[in-house]
Amino acid sequence: MEESGPVHSGPAASSTVRRQDLDGLRGIAIALVVAFHVWAGRVSGGVDVFLVLSGFFFTGAVVRGVERRGVIAAKETARRTVRRLTPSLVVVLAAIVLATVILRPYTQLGETAAQTLASxxxxxxxxxxTAELDYLAPDPSVSPLQHLWSMSVQGQFYVAILLVLAGWAWLRRRGRADRPGLLIALTALGLLSFWYATAGTAQHQAWTYYDSMARVWELLAGAALAVAAPWLRLPTRVRALAAVVGLAMVLTCGPLFDGANQFPGVAALWPVGAACLVIASGFGFADGPSAWPNRVLGGRICTELGTLAYPLYLWHWPILIFYLAESGRSHAGLVDGLVVIAISLVLAYATTRLIETPLRLPPRGRSHEGKQHRAAGVLVAATTVAVLVVTMGWQLVLAANPAVPPRELDAQRYPGATALLTGAEYSPEPMRPTVFEGGVDSPPPTTDGCITPSREVRVCTYGDPNAARSIAVVGGSHSEHWIPALEVLGAERGIRVISYLKEGCPVTLADQPSYAEWPFPECHEWSREVLDRLAADPPDWVLTLSTRYRQDGLGDEVPIEYLEVWSAMQERGLNVLALRDTPRLRRDGVLYRATDCLAHRGDPDSCGLDRASALAPADPALEPAAGFPNVHLLDLSDAVCRPQRCRVVEGNVLIYRDEHHLTASYARSLAPELGRQIGTITGWW
Structure with missing residues (x-):
């Protein structure tokens, strides 16, 4: 979101004009970003437009500086860029930290501190x-700092392009490089990045969305245009057509594309191409009048909004997220959305007027401007120190007092699921794991690397490694969180527990299952190899899931893709223990963490949910499983939920470590009931 400046309009190095239409394009882009975030809960393509403009302005300014001076003015460029970007960012980060301390559960402070430092x-x-967070529609479970990924991508690009241009300047002084050579190099790098982004989007879009290497082609598109500017003298009619088509593409990107699940792959060519067309439409203004889209973009409304684009981008997302979190709503309506936008505009204007503008002006002694400059500088410096002290200090406190999950709980004091199933009385005890321990009370594959994040098939053994009986646990994290219970059974009953686990991947034979939010062929490829391995070395039983929560409704269901997997296992002669999935903590479609709720004045009952909203009255797998003689159903819903309510604590044991995964402690308390059901089916005991 680099500020605009003079741009070459012809071949003469000295011929420059200020592109007010590009200031206006930034204004239109930020308006789309805010509107789509607030009301549509999706990506508009505006950030991609920002990335192109940032590459264009930054690269153009540095290249022109090299041609004037012969060298990179690295210190001056860095000082100008830091002065432009950092003050507003620091102020917003300080506000987010303060709001988190005052408004949000104390269990979120550590995550907020870590993301603040990362930003x-x-x-x-x-x-x-790395955390493999998806760019979800805004809701209370999403970080108020999540939108700052794009600022990090830009910051990394500025450093990288300065190094590239420094090398070009060095070669240029020796007569070994010129603009055409630089243009070829930037174009080649951009094409390589685009290929990488396309391949990554098809394989693991959640990671690729944030990947700098997959995003840099968007900035390089603008950079290449900046380098090519002196030779792009387009006829008036061509410029007009480019302006009309480009602006139309900018305005239609959000409705046409689901950017959060499609960018930065091929679909991102639409917003990137749109920005490039609008930029190119301005080349050659000296030869004729600008087209009406350029005049509209260069008008006061668009340019004034463009002036506020950067601080408005910084402010609108945390304002929206904190509002949704405090109101308990999943999305903003018309009126409250307008209020969110109004507050964001006021804060953006204040940030521009009181912070950005004074710091961009040089201090002038005892003048009013000089006093404003010094006051803003002192405020930003003090805020920076405060943010660093608070966030680093909290991180140090957490590091000095790490949460250690309980390895084993006294069954008399902490009966967990046993109390729910038998109604046995127990004395109240402090909940374990605690709200801080809960998040790290995970099954062994999470910590020993036996659940893979990639295409690799990893096979690990738990329970009794020498046992003749064997159960293979196959699927994603909802299969994984039963490993602690199976470990107990394996040791007690002599069972070899073999894991075939992949993050976010229920076994599937479809490239894009009906329940998936984006194509995930890596999961399909992994699943096929796992099925082939199971057929080659079959265990006695394969344990996997039989149901999944309904994304757009109440209760649970059996996706058609699960039946395809059962058929494939039947063809391979595999016996299946199909386990009903556990409920997910949701309110109005919004996931929430049990630990956050408990830390925010909640109790085990209020932090739970009605059973009818999470589970169908009867196991929905009963009917379809009747057609598969190799499939036998397991249902431990009564060991997790009461008849009317699914609470988050039973028998003094915390059930959930996040929004939908069981704590290892509670899973271990499920071992007796799981063993009873497995024994009935297998006849092993």
Missing amino acids: MFYVQNWYLA
Whole structure:
């Protein structure tokens, strides 16, 4: 979101004009970003337009500087860029940290501190990619810092392109490089990045969305246009057509594309191409009048909005997320959405007027402007120190007091599921795991690397490794969280538990299952190899899931893709233990963490949900499973939920470690009931 400046309009190096239409394009882009975030809950393509413009302005300014001076003015460029981007960012980060402390559960402070530091040091995109967070529609479960991934991508690009241009400047001084050579190099790098983005989007879009290498082609498209500007003298009619088509593409991107699930692959050519067309439509203004779209974009409304684009982008998302979190709503309506936008505009204007503008002006002694400059500088410096002290301090506190999940709980004091199933009395005890321990009370594959994030098939053994009886646990994390219960059974009953697990991947033979939010062929490929391995070395039983929650309704269901897997297993002679999935904590379609709810004045009952909203009255797998003699059903719903309510704590044991995964502690308390049902089916005991 680099500010605009003079842009070459002809071959003469000295011929420059200010592209007010591009200021206006930024205004239109930010309007679309805000509107689609607030009301549509999806990506508009506006951020992709910003990335193209940032590459265009930044690269153009540096290249022109090299041609004037012969060298990179690295310090000056860095100082200008930091002065432009950092003050507003620091102020918004401070506001987010303060709002989190005041308004949100204390269990969120650690995550907010970590993401604040990642945003301040421009690595937020990698933080999100590593955490494999999806760019979801805004709701209370989404981070108020999530939108800052794009700022991190830009910051990394600025450093990288400065290094590239420094090398070009060095070669240019020795007569070994010129603009055409630079253009070829940038184009080649852009094509390589586009190929990488296309391949990554098809394989693992959730990661690729935040990947700098997959995003850099969008910035390089603008950079290449900046380098090619002196030779792009387009006829008036061609410029007009480019302006009309480009603006139309910008306005229609959001409705036409589901950017959160399609970008930055082939679909991103639409917003990137749109921005490039509008940029190209301005080349040659000196030879004729600009087209009406350029005049509209260069008008006061669009350009004034463009002036606020950067701070408005920073403010609107956290304002929206905090509003949704405090109101308990899944989305904003017309009136409250307008209020969110109005507050964001006021804060953006104040940030521009009180922070950005004074700091861009040089201090002038005792003048009013000089006093404003010094006051803004002191405020930003103090805020920066405060943010760093608070976030780093909290991280140090957490590091010095790490949450350690309980390895084993006293069954008398912490009966867990046993109390729910038998009605046995027990004395109240402090909940274990605690709200801080809950998030790390995970099954062994999460910590020992036996659940793969990639295409690789990883096979691990738990329980009794020398046992003759064997159960293979196959699928994603909802299969994985039963491993602690199976470990107990394996040790007690002599069972070899073999894991075939992949993150976010129920076994499927479809490239894009009906329940998936984006194509995930890597899951399909992994599943086929797992089925082939199971057929080659068959266990006694294969344990996998039989149901899945309804994304757009109440209760649970059996996706058609699960039946395809059962058929494939039947063809391979595999006996299946099909386990009903556990409920997910949702209110009005919005997932929430049990630990956050408990830390935010909630109790085990209020933080739970009605059983009827999470589970169908009868196991929906009963009817379809009747057609598969190899499939035998397991249902432990009564060991997780009461007849009317699914609570988050039973028998003094926390059930959920997040929104929908069982804690290892509670899973271990499920071992007796799981063993009873398995024994009845298998006849092993």
